[in-house]
Amino acid sequence: MTAVAVALGGALGALTRWWVSESLQGGAPDLRFPWGTFTVNLLGALLLGLLYGVLQHVEVSAGARAFMTVGVLGAFTTFSTFSFEAVAMAHGGALARAALYLGTSVLAGVLLAWLGFQAGQSIAAP
Template identity: 40%
Template sequence: MIRVALAVAAGGAAGSVMRFLLASWVAANWPRHFYLGTFAANIIGCLLIGLLSGLFLARSDLPLELRTGLITGVLGGFTTFSSFSLEIIKLMEGGRAVEAFCYLAFSILGGLLAAWAGLTLARLAS
């Protein structure tokens, strides 16, 4: 288990640095559209989690450290949106469309409300 946790930690560090570099590059080149770095990370992460999940389903012989390090570590550090998207797809494919929609709606609205609440609290504290 410790080897898997270390693979996730190393992958998470790499993914976070990759997201930082992407966001920094976008902000430097298109400061007005700074958010496109996050958007790109989310879309790229979604593409990669789908691709890797599909490949790993066919290649379960690959070490758990590699599979978990890439998906949970690298992509988790790069974007958690990729995991969220894959979970929505799995719910839909499992015939759980109502649950998938509720998860989608509550996650987006809840995230927006939480971010607003956090900003509000920070502004009140300063």
């Protein structure tokens, strides 16, 4: 049953990622700066941190946890696209832009995951 929860969550997360990228980039990857991928990855880091902070204090089933974390947020964020976009920028000669994308994505992602976790702890703490 957990596999079904992950699959359903994955479908929802992937569709949401597609919608955000379409909204921000009009469907075409913008290798000047890939705002769609940047946005979903940072938002996903924040939401996953928030969710894990809340789940420290709230009991949910394994299926519900897998649906939200692995399914929805796992499919919403994308490491492979992030990696490819950085390679494409570097290959196109935009080394500084690629480095900025890599650095800001990783540092901001970790910071937002931590902030989300702290907020989740505060929201759900007894």
